[in-house]
Amino acid sequence: MVLTKNEKRLRIKSRIRKVVSGTEARPRLAVYRSNKEIYAQVVDDVTGKTLAAASSRDKDVASAKGTKTEIAALVGKAIAEKSIKAGINTISFDRGGYQYHGRVKSLAEGAREGGLKF
Numbered sequence: 001m002v003l004t005k006n007e008k009r010l011r012i013k014s015r016i017r018k019v020v021s022g023t024e025a026r027p028r029l030a031v032y033r034s035n036k037e038i039y040a041q042v043v044d045d046v047t048g049k050t051l052a053a054a055s056s057r058d059k060d061v062a063s064a065k066g067t068k069t070e071i072a073a074l075v076g077k078a079i080a081e082k083s084i085k086a087g088i089n090t091i092s093f094d095r096g097g098y099q100y101h102g103r104v105k106s107l108a109e110g111a112r113e114g115g116l117k118f
Helices: 005-019 069-083 103-112
Strands: 029-032 038-044 049-055 090-092
Touching: 029 103, 038 069, 038 103, 049 069, 069 103
Parallel strands: 029 090
Antiparallel strands: 029 038, 038 049
């Protein structure tokens, strides 16, 4: 049985989600990376609610010029800003089955610079 790249990622994602879950005290920062854009949201898995969200399609980020990696760092800073405004300082990082490298790493570092702890 040959798995596609996305099927492999979904298997890895399910393994990660067995361990990483968000609570009210420590919500989960979930990352989704498409070929063109990157999305991040802070989720409380107990209630099933999204507490904050940011993406490369947001007006303040979309107007910025730079590589996809640089834009991912801006998204990380934006999600940190929105999370802190919502009263969230500590999160669990969910890389969504992607390697912690490139845009995903850049987003995480941007969120750390913005003041989130994980």
